[in-house]
Amino acid sequence: LRFDEEVRVVVFKSEVKGVFCAGADLKERAKMDDAEVGEFVRRLRNLMDEIAALPVPTIAAIDGYALGGGLELALACDLRVAASSAKMGLIETTRGLLPGAGGTQRLPRCVGIGLAKELIFTGRQIDGEQAFSMGLVNHSVPQNSEGDAAYQRALTLAKEILPQAPFAVKMGKLAINKGMEVDIASGMAIEGMCYAQNIPTKDRQEGMAAFREKRPPRFTGK
Numbered sequence: 001l002r003f004d005e006e007v008r009v010v011v012f013k014s015e016v017k018g019v020f021c022a023g024a025d026l027k028e029r030a031k032m033d034d035a036e037v038g039e040f041v042r043r044l045r046n047l048m049d050e051i052a053a054l055p056v057p058t059i060a061a062i063d064g065y066a067l068g069g070g071l072e073l074a075l076a077c078d079l080r081v082a083a084s085s086a087k088m089g090l091i092e093t094t095r096g097l098l099p100g101a102g103g104t105q106r107l108p109r110c111v112g113i114g115l116a117k118e119l120i121f122t123g124r125q126i127d128g129e130q131a132f133s134m135g136l137v138n139h140s141v142p143q144n145s146e147g148d149a150a151y152q153r154a155l156t157l158a159k160e161i162l163p164q165a166p167f168a169v170k171m172g173k174l175a176i177n178k179g180m181e182v183d184i185a186s187g188m189a190i191e192g193m194c195y196a197q198n199i200p201t202k203d204r205q206e207g208m209a210a211f212r213e214k215r216p217p218r219f220t221g222k
Contacts, residue, residue: 001054001056002053002055007056008056008158008161008169009057009058009059009158010056010059011060011061011151011154012058012060012061012074012077013063013148013151013154014063014064017063018063018147020060020061020062020063020064020065020070020073020086021065021066021067021069021073021074022067022070023068023070023071023091024040024068024069026095041100044072044100044101045101047101048073048075048076048102049076049102052076052106055170055173055174056170057079057158057161057169057173058076058077058078058079059077059078059157060074060077060080061081061151061153061154062074062080062081062082062086062088062128062137062150063082063143063147063148063149064083064087065087066086066087067087067088067089067090067091068090069101071088071089071103072090072099072101075103076102078173080137080138081137081139081141081154082128082132082141083128083140083142083143083149083150084128084129084140084141084142085127085128085142086127086131087125087127088125088131088136089123089124089126090107090119090120090123091123092120093123099120107120109180110135110136111134111135111136112135115134128140128150138157139157141153163219165203165204165207165219166219167198167201167203167222168201168203168204171194171195171197174194175194175195178190179191201222202220203217203219203220203221203222206218206219206220207219
């Protein structure tokens with residue numbers, strides 16, 4: 001996906017009705033020794049980092065349970081859409097654990113430190129409406145009879161992104177992600193560097209031409 005230039009947006013969904021991702025298999029985990037557990041979680045953390053580093057926008061379609069590592073997967077995505085009936089939570093403390101695949105870092109960056117601490121300390125599960133009210137998800141939608149309401153809304157969102165200039169979207173994502181990790185002056189410099197990369201693109205020239213000619217732009221990603 002990282003190197004496929006045809007890919008514009010990635011949507012993560014589950015093929016299991018009622019479950020987005022239920023997290024680690026604790027029965028499997030119980031058979032591991034301490035070293036194996038550490039390696040398992042390290043690999044999981046690396047996977048989440050790889051997802052977060054995808055250059056194109058990513059959307060998690062949460063149509064059911066997203067618990068523990070399942071919510072960490074959703075947090076690694078840029079955008080999240082949830083069914084109002086979905087259940088989400090970093091429930092690790094209820095099992096004698098703490099989030100180990102990015103949850104302690106991505107949740108506070110998403111909802112703020114106070115709310116993140118409350119959710120992690122209590123291991124509480126929340127529904128889609130609650131998640132929307134605290135900014136954990138971008139959209140909460142009523143579940144449909146097929147059980148894929150969040151996925152359908154995620155597709156609608158993806159289709160809003162698709163017509164936009166691909167390279168400009170990629171640079172926008174990069175500027176936001178890198179800029180959020182530094183002070184604002186450094187962030188402005190990062191934005192400037194990303195903007196500079198976008199200036200020589202054919203898509204920028206096409207966007208200007210389309211505006212002048214009062215027609216929809218035809219972006220190619222070049």
